[in-house]
């Protein structure tokens with residue numbers, strides 16, 4: 001309950017009881033995620049920034065994806081108009097709730113020298129972002145490392161912006177999780193794994209082939 005409603009419940013209990021009763025009894029057929037998404041549509045339509053900041057994280061927590069939240073914002077367009085929708089998108093950008101833009105950069109960078117092996121931590125995700133490509137390097141021991149394309153095999157999101165779980169990376173868009181030792185998709189299991197970019201270690205330097 002918002003602080004304003006809490007205040008109202010204390011200062012005007014009769015009015016607040018009916019108001020809260022309305023909310024409680026009038027929305028019974030919708031699941032939590034749908035309710036929050038519809039709340040986002042209404043908040044954008046009336047132009048309340050605070051409401052959007054309140055309900056967008058709730059929708060995310062209830063299982064909505066960033067795309068679904070963005071769709072809810074766009075659903076408000078016929079009633080809200082372009083400016084309110086753009087304001088809402090700016091708020092979502094500030095809150096880091098916008099979906100990733102698919103990474104369509106070519107797989108291989110122009111510069112094939114990725115760095116000294118000692119620059120890469122042992123058994124931890126390390127991102128390498130170059131004008132030509134985004135990559136993830138996973139150094140398995142003193143002398144070996146695996147280089148992956150950071151393009152998510154699901155919908156091409158940039159995994160360099162994913163959640164770093166050390167020896168796993170989680171895509172921020174639909175939360176697929178990849179094992180960096182094998183490149184396999186752990187969750188949902190059995191889906192396409194990471195693309196390996198051939199590389200070699202020469203004189204302690206990691207170089208793409």
Ligand code: FES
Pocket residue numbers: 152153154155156157171172173174175176
């Ligand atoms: S883009 Fe869907 S899980 Fe990565």
